[in-house]
Each structure stands twice: as C-alpha cells, then as structure tokens.
Amino acid sequence: MAxxxxxxxxxxxxCEPECPNGAISQGDEIYQIDPGKCTECVGHFDEPQCQQVCPVDCIPHDPGHQETREQLMEKFIRLTASK
Incomplete structure (x- = not known):
C-alpha cells in the first residue's frame, strides 16, 4: 500500500529528503506522494522513513493504493533496475 x-x-x-525513491514532492499546497514511486521504503529500510520523521503524523496508508509487501518489493526492483 502506498x-x-x-x-x-x-x-x-x-519528509522529502528522507524518501529513497524520490516519491515525495511539493504540491500546490502541501507535500504529496507519487504512489507509482512509493514502496513504503521496502527494499531500502524496515520502516517508511517519511513516517518516522513526520512531526505531525500526517502520513497514513493510502486506501486508494493497496499493495502487498511482495508488490512493493516488485515495484522497488522496477524502480532501482534503471539506476
């Protein structure tokens, strides 16, 4: 799940500099996460780094983008294959 x-x-x-996938960027009013790049830090860290550093706890799971840990790992492999 993204x-x-x-x-x-x-x-x-x-949060932005903590994201190893570059999924976080400044939106029109607040930061936003690109679900196509978010792996919840699977493949990089044990816990999502953005959630760990957020002082207001405003980074929940996105119910519109549910993914299993295996799907997140596949996304991580796809994203890092071109690097």
Whole structure:
C-alpha cells in the first residue's frame, strides 16, 4: 500500500529528503506522494522513513493504493533496475 500525505501537513520539509525513491514532492499546497514511486521504503529500510520523521503524523496508508509487501518489493526492483 502506498502512503499519502494528509492536509494536516505543515510543510516542514523533513519528509522529502528522507524518501529513497524520490516519491515525495511539493504540491500546490502541501507535500504529496507519487504512489507509482512509493514502496513504503521496502527494499531500502524496515520502516517508511517519511513516517518516522513526520512531526505531525500526517502520513497514513493510502486506501486508494493497496499493495502487498511482495508488490512493493516488485515495484522497488522496477524502480532501482534503471539506476
């Protein structure tokens, strides 16, 4: 399951540099997560790094993008194959 950033985001800028896949970017009003790049840090870390550093706890799972750990690992392999 990909993650999402809710409107509780305070634009503190700490999540973006923590994302190993470059899935987080500044949106029109708040940061946003590209579900096509989000692997919940599977393949990189044991826990999603953006959730670990978020001071307002505004990065839940995105119910619109449900994926298994195996699917997240496949996405990680696809994303890193071109690097």
């Amino acid at each position: 993650l999402m950033i809710t409107d509780e985001c305070i634009n503190c800028d700490v």
